[in-house]
Amino acid sequence: MTTFGWGTTGEEATAAFAQHIAGRTILITGVTPGGLGLETARVIALRDPKLVILAGRSTEKLQQAEEDVKKAAPNVSVRQLVLDLGSLKATRIAAEEVNNWSDVPSIDVVINNAGIMATPYALTADGIESQFATNHVAHFLFTQLLMPKILASGSGARVVNLSSSGYKGGPVRFDDYNFDGGQKYEKWASYGQSKSANVLYARGLRERYGNKGLQAYGVHPGAIWTNLGHHAKDDLRAMGFMDEAGNTVNSERLKWKTLDQGVSTTIVAAFDPSIADQSGAYLADCQVEETQEDWMQDPEGPEKLWKLSEQLVGQEFPAPA
Incomplete structure (x- = not known):
């Protein structure tokens, strides 16, 4: 990892970690054509994974995504999953589908890539501000519902949450995550809330499941159009x-950055063995980086977010014994 930096490409990163990708099952959300999720799937597919699960809202776009991945790696095994992160009900249905796949007993890496940015104020059907709902809350629910399969992969399972340097835009507003019904809404503060949550959730995963071998990271991919x-x-x-x-x-x-450069930090977070002892870390330009804002230093932040997330999804996910 020490030789990797701003300009490292996803193909270079997967080449370096090919032995850690081969034979593994990886699930990636938000595999929209032209986006980071699909590019992540493409460069992973080059390194002989056991299965790549492509999750996205549209069956049409999922089909295109699969075609693009197989164009790069014709022999790769791919499975599509319809996942609408704008609805907790739909998120539960998607998780249940995966849990019912008897031929997929475990998932080695989950890459929570999907997201929206700087959108106008809106509430989901669940009554949650849309950026916070899509970027964090639904991913929290989806990942937790899949946790038995993630932990079944054994020591070294990883969850990677796509964050952003945009986390600096604002903390999680634990007492007002909906911005006073939109009256206090500011799109970049909302985006910052969701991106801060992505990192805090990774730290919460470390605290709850680290003793089970799970590692989790937050990632800033860089500026990619x-x-x-x-x-x-x-x-x-x-x-x-x-x-x-x-x-x-x-x-x-x-x-x-180019699209290929934009996925390299995700690949490092997902597969680099040298960061195994830094679970909960935030990565940028393929390196572990400190998060300086006060709200990211609050030791109670991950637990407060966990409790709020449980409240919003209406289900508790206690730490395993």
């Missing part, structure tokens, strides 16, 4: 990171 940024174009133009024609602009403050 995908459809995720649709609602952020005006802001990016105002900051000089995008021109009027919608083209990305590099500057001293921000340098855009």
Whole structure:
């Protein structure tokens, strides 16, 4: 990992960890064509995994995703999973489907990649602000419902949560996660809340399941232009990171990565054996990085988030004995 950095590509990272990918079962959420999730699946598929599970909202896009993965690795085993993270009911249905796959007794790595960014204020059908609901709460429920299969893979199972340097935009608002019904809503503070939650959830997983061999990490992939940024174009133009024609602009403050470069840190978090003793860490540019904000230093943060998440999904997930 020490030789990896900002410009490392996903293909370079999977080549380095090929022996840790071969024969393993990996589930990736948010495999939209042109996005980080599908690129992550593609570079993993090159290294002979046992199975790659592609999870996404649309059967049409899932079919396209599978075709793209098999174009890169024709012999890879792929399974599609319809997963709508905007609904806790739909999330439960997806998890139940996976748990009923008798031919998939264990899952070695879960990559919680799906997300939305800087969207207008909206509540899901469950009454939860949409960025927090999609980026964290539904992923929490989905992962916890799959935990028996994750732990069944034995020591070294991993959960990777796609966070962002956007976590600096704000803490988890434990007492007002819905921004006073939208009256106090600010899209970047909301995004920051969800991205802070992604890291705190990784730390919560470490605390509850570390003694069972589970490792968990939060990841900042870098600045990569995908459809995720649709609602952020005006802001990016105002900051000089995008021109009027919608083209990305590099500057001293921000340098855009390619899609392939954007998945390398996820690959490190998912497979690098050298970080096994740093579970709960936040990674950026393929390296472990400290989170400096006060709310990320609060030792009670992971537990407070866990309790709030249980409350929101209506189910408790106590630490195993």
